[in-house]
Amino acid sequence: MKERYDPHEIEEKWQRKWAEAKIYESDPDQDNEKKFFITIPYPYLNGNLHAGHTRTFTIGDVIARYKRMLGYNVLFPMGFHATGTPIVGLAEQIQKKDPETIRVYNKLHEIPLDVLDTIQTPEQIVEYFSREAEAAMKSIGFSIDWRRKFTTTDPHYQKFITWQFNLLHSKNKVVKGAHPVRWCPNDENPVEDHDILRGEDATIIDYTLIKFKLDNDILPCATLRPETVFGVTNLWVNPENHHVRIKVNDETWIVSKEAYLKLKFTDKNVELEGDVSAEELIGKKVKNPVTASYVLILPASFVSPGNGSGIVMSVPAHAPYDYLALRDLKGKELAKYGITEDVSSIPLISLIKVPEYGKYPAVDAVNELKVKDQNDPKAEEATKFVYRREFHGGVLTETTGKYAGMAVSKIKDVLTHDLISLGIADVFYEFSEQPVICRCGATCVIKMVKDQWFLNYSEPSWKEQVYKCLAGMQIIPPELRVDFENKVDWLKDKACARRKGLGTRLPWDKEWMIESLGDSTIYMSYYIIAKYLDKFKPEQLKDEFFNYCLLGEGTPENAAAKTGIDIGVLKGIRNDFMYWYPVDLRTSGKDLIPNHLLFFLFHHVAIFPDTLWPRAIAINGFVSLEGEKMSKSKGPLLTLKSAVKEFGADITRLYILSTAEHVQDADWRAADVESTRKQIERFYKTAFDIIHDKNNVEEAGELKFIDKWMLSKLQYRIQETTDALNKMQTRRAVQNAFYLLMNDMKWYERRGGSAARKKVLGTWIRLMAPFTPHICDEIEEELGGKFISLANYPEADPSLIDKGAELAEEITGNTLRDIEEIIRLIKIKPKRIVLYTAASWKKTVLKKAILMKKENALDMKNLMNALMSDPTIRAYAKEIPKFAQKVITDIQGMDAELMSSLIDVDFDEISALNEAREFLGRAVECPIEISSADAPGYDPQGKSRQANPMRPAIYIE
RNA sequence: GCGGGGGUAACCAAGCGGCCAAAGGUGCAGGACUUAAGAUCCUGUUGCGCAGGCAUUCGUGGGUUCAAAUCCCAUCCCCCGCACCA
Secondary structure, three states, X not given: OOOOOOHHHHHHHHHHHHHHHOOOOOOOOOOOOOEEEEEOOOOEXXXXXXXXXXXXXXXXXXXXXXXXXXXXXXXXXXXXXXXXXXXXXXXXXXXXXXXXXXXXXXXXXXXXXXXXXXXXXXXXXHHHHHHHHHHXXXXXXXXXXXXXXOEOOOHHHHHHHHHHHHHHHHOXXXXXXXXXXXXXXXXXXXXXXXXXXXXXXXXXXEEXXXXXXXXXXXXXEEEXXXXXXXXXXXXXXOOOOOEEEEEEXXXXXXXXXXXXXXXXXOOOOEEEEEEEOHHHXXXXXXXXXXXXXXXXXXXXXXXXXXXXXXXXXXXXXXXXXXXXXXXXXXXXXXXXXXXXXXXXXXXXXXXXXXXXXOOOHHHHXXXXXXXXXXXXXXXXXXXXXXXXXXXXXXXXXXXXXXXXXOEHHHHHHHHHHHHHHOOOEEEEEEEOOOOOEEOOOOEOEEEEEEEEEEEOOOOHHHHHHHHHHHHOOEEEOHHHHHHHHHHHHHOOOEEOEEOOOXXXXXXXXXXXXXXXXXXXXXXXXXXXXXXXXXXXXXXXXXXXHHHHHHHOOOOHHHHHHHHOOOHHXXXXXXXXXXXXXXXXXXXXXXXXXXXXXXXXXXXXXXXXXXXXXXXXXXXXXXXXXXXXXXXXXXXXXXXXXXXXXXXXXXXXXXXXXXXXXXXXXXXXXXXXXXXXXXXXXXXHHHHHHHHHOHHHOXXXXXXXXXXXXXXXXXXXXXXXXXXXXXXXXXXXXXXXXXXXXXXXXXXXXXXXXXXXXXXXXXXXXXXXXXXXXXXXXXXXXXXXXXOHHHOOXXXXXXXXXXXXXXXXXXXXXXXXXXXXXXXXXXXXXXXOEEEEEXXXXXXXXXXXXXXXXXXXOOOHHHHHHHHHOOHHHHOOOXXXXXXXXXXXXXXXXXXXXXXXXXXXXXXXXXXXXXXXXXXXXXXXXXXEEEEEOOXXXXXXXXXXXXXXXXXXXXXXX
């Protein structure tokens, strides 16, 4: 141990020693059933590891180290993710020498230009970044078992994925289906988020299309509120719009031209037959397929051809636009459409009852907002009000027949489903915002992708299993459990095959590549196999291999025969698997909750028995840089490598852990890291001084109050740290194990304590070892130990908790503060200070009062009675009532622990103050005298009578 | 729209019914040390106060309670996710 702290020298030294001693390489230990299998999502290899990874991985490493020190056999492996499209895309950009890509990878990812020239293919990219990632993780001291690393593009891994999908396929978890996607008609490709120029917030909304009949034609009306079909009084057609007649499958529909163009991309067969003029429609009567009543088609200007089918069903009781349009027709000449009746007298049909409005909410809303007509912007506002209130508080009335009494918020799916099965409705997809423009400039549409492979996550029985799994799991922090449950509920079928990118092909349909989130769900089990990869060729990893090793199906003999793998090896792998599985903890950034972590659960429950389902998930937030969001592709970006290079591993670790808790985002600020560096340096220096201070070698002798106080404090710090780590509150853990303990030590040294320093140091480095392993090992070595990672984590020793010492120190601290405050206020240089401890009768009063409080019997009357019956106290009858009143008030706001201390602990304030006398005198630069109010001695102002228990009176002159 | 998370002193951030004028850190101010700077340590950092005190504060407005930053109701504002993309 050198006098000057050199993080890089120390860190390289210990990383080398750890690797040489292989202390993080874990294998099943038959003598230790306490195993702990912790995993972290493997990083995606399209860039260098950054501060976000650093946070998630460091949290995992801390837990791994902590568990190891608690005596668990810990397995902490790591792999790399490379499947999918981004790496292929990156290779193309690099080959093209795209200036932006070159800049980003040179400047942000810190890859020298000459090196960038050598990583042109996806394979080279994967090779390069996996090497860099491993080096970076080693440089920060993660306690990973590197024998188990792999990359998802490895041929062996592809066999694993093949097996898995065959299995899911056979269990009917992978099915064929169709799904709407954002589609660029120009590129003829689905459009991803980052390919969108405009309208990136647009989501796909499914409208219900209700088929009104006009002779042999169908007029479909798109609606988000299919229940309102019961209140339709007419249809709306805009005479300005262009309408067409089209053949849809075996039906004939009339829609706007725009709707026709959209329908062409659905999974329906659509053929254009010809134009239809609005005049052909308006004035005709159509049949409502649900109520079988006939309603008129009327003209309205608000109907937009680009929205829905371009034909709108009118529900004036509940839709302000419909009501307004109907009202606008009053007195208009409609004879040219052959309409002779007075349409404004068409009766409204109410079907939703809502507390805020009367029978016709649309009418109330229009009147309330004084909307003029259908072109008034306020119509939009009125619509919002009505829709929101009806959705949240509305209930269907008798008008809706068998649906009466249902909540509006629940009806949509049920009714749509019913109507579709009757053949009188369909689904129509539409963007929530328009237009949506692709990067190429084309307007995007919604396309039904047909014959797509799906993981049918929406299957209720599968979800049931996941709920069951979740119920048995620990979610950290616990508040997120409800989030997980909601997301399981929300998850729909997921397309799991793609045409492009790296990956494994679908074994039964080789045109398709397995999508890259689908191949990352149960790979934790692969870490167990990965250790043995040099023992077999990819071709040997037939399904029988995995069936036996991971599922225990079939016999080892059969598996050996099929694969040509040694039967002993197979049995060994099976044993390893059963030892390590299930995953005890998976820690991850919060971005993976709605995708990867969900799939992780779904696939585990689908493939493994419940005894092997994951035990816990822990979530953490992101990392920003100086308040700015980090971005891999735009910057700013801080790589793990450069952070360690600049600050060293321990400082980086400690800082990133201490700056935020759990799901909160952490903000990396250079100024704060700098201060962490100073703290660590102080820690190092303190340790160095303690070890090399010759005067302290002999530490025997009577422990003073202050020594007992220090040891007592240490126990609390241990308790808090342990408790925090058990809840994975790394920030709180660091706070206690480092910063607060550091402050305790400062105070201890300032108070002249020394006898307990070495003892504290020995515990302290163990407490800190999971966070800053290198520096702790360096100090441990100097203390004569070896590999602190393998030492035991400190346990609080209740016998060292000393309430008396703590009270003594509290009195000392408070008294010092009081003296200083008085000096500051009266602005004199004190020449003489006298402290008076409280009269003993006051202590008796306080104790009696606390005892009464504990029995809930504390009031003035009871207390006075008790006091007056005590002859030793009655002597002070004159002073008692006032003091008793004060005591009662004080106790009201006192916490239980302090109360207990005050009655249980018997210690002498005088001796406590006497021990601190010299210190206090030095601190205020004035000699201090101490006496008791029982015999005050020198007391010119009678201050001693003000002395209270725990609060000595102070006289200054 | 749906779902989740937040609003605490100059800033970051703990606390989530009473030792709370509110941990810890940063910044700022003063002091000690030093030839000086830096580092380190101490003190202060809502207002008032020449004796350890008082008053007012935890987005805003109500309420419950002996007691509220903490519980309830209402309200305003901010952030994140909503999919075929890792």
